[in-house]
Amino acid sequence: MGLKEKILVKSLWVFHISAGSCNNCDIEILDCLTPRFDIERFGMQLIGSIRHADVLLVTGAMNKKSAPILKDLYEQAPKPCFVVAVGTCPCSQHMFKDSYNTISSLDAIIPVDVYIPGCPPKPEAIIAGIAKLINKLTNDKR
């Protein structure tokens, strides 16, 4: 584990993208900031601008309109930047698999680092997912 990763995992700034979700996953993400879960104690912050982002939390099934926007957003984020798929929708299209409007799951469009299944995932599950991401980062370069 290098110094770079050590610093990076202590201050992950999270940017939240809703690519056509039913809004339930978004509410669960906001729950992570509440007093009960409080992700700020791990140095994570929900930030407003894509240029400051370290982690993209993507929710919702991709549709034809949001997929190009998502791709743009991923290219706008400064690297190193990690992508977390929150909810079953971005992981595997969920019940919208046969819809006329959806294209594919998230990993066909941008590289995904961690999958958090659930409909919606509990805040505990989201925090566990981020912990998985941290483990992945710190063990990769050994």
Next chain:
Amino acid sequence: MKFILYFLFLFFSVSMGGIGWWLERKLTARFQYRVGPPWYQNFIDIMKLFIKETIIPQGASRILFILSPLVSLSSSLIVALILITDYFFKQNFIADIIVIIYLLIIPSLFLILGAFSSANPLALVGAIRETKQLIAYEFVFIVSLVIVIIKTGGSLFLSEIIERQMLGNIYFKSFSGLIAFILAFFYLQAKLGIIPFDTPEAEQEIASGVMIEYSGALLGFWKISKLLLYFSLPLFIIFLFLPGKFVDIIIKYFLLILLITVVKNINPRMRIKDVLEFFWFFLFPLGLIGIFLAINGY
């Protein structure tokens, strides 16, 4: 020898600024029944920004975009140095208060220029709001300084202002001094962009506004500049109104941060119109009363 001392002082002010900013975040978290970040969070954040990629947006004016954070950082460094040499070595030059006022305007000015040069509509909105705020709060702060200067008998030396008060009569305890302190306190709140006056950076409406296009090392320079302001601005206000021994000053600094945090947590964000009205139609007349009282020796 002195050179090394200056570097030590700069290191000290950066670390005090980081601790102060952390205290603000931690207290906010405690007010909301959260745990809050660990004490080294701000330093880690800045270090992280320096290992990230720096993106210069297409269509931005490159020179201004890169130069603004650097100029802002250097002017806040100079302010910290002037304040500290004034206090410890009693070394100063003619009218250093006016120099400090100018140097304190520079970070805001270059924040506006940097936002304009980044070619982003949300940054534009943020920059316009920052411009309006700048007109509002600088004016009030100058009124507050006029009260202090009248009370010191027209002296423009910061060290003389400090020495006068060290002899006994601290300005904070007199009526006009208290009014000047209130004006300066709201100036501090607005200058640091903390909640009732954080319209230019409003995260929920305009997505961090003026900072929106800055990333990586350039954002890191902005953060260091803000870190230094977090220390030197409260320090300046303490020097003006309630100086004392070194330990006293540090305690007062933390108390001031506490006061800022309380005001932050019991207020919602103001609209830009309300900010202007608050500064011009409430604080400015209060300042005029303060000047009147100061001339009459209260």
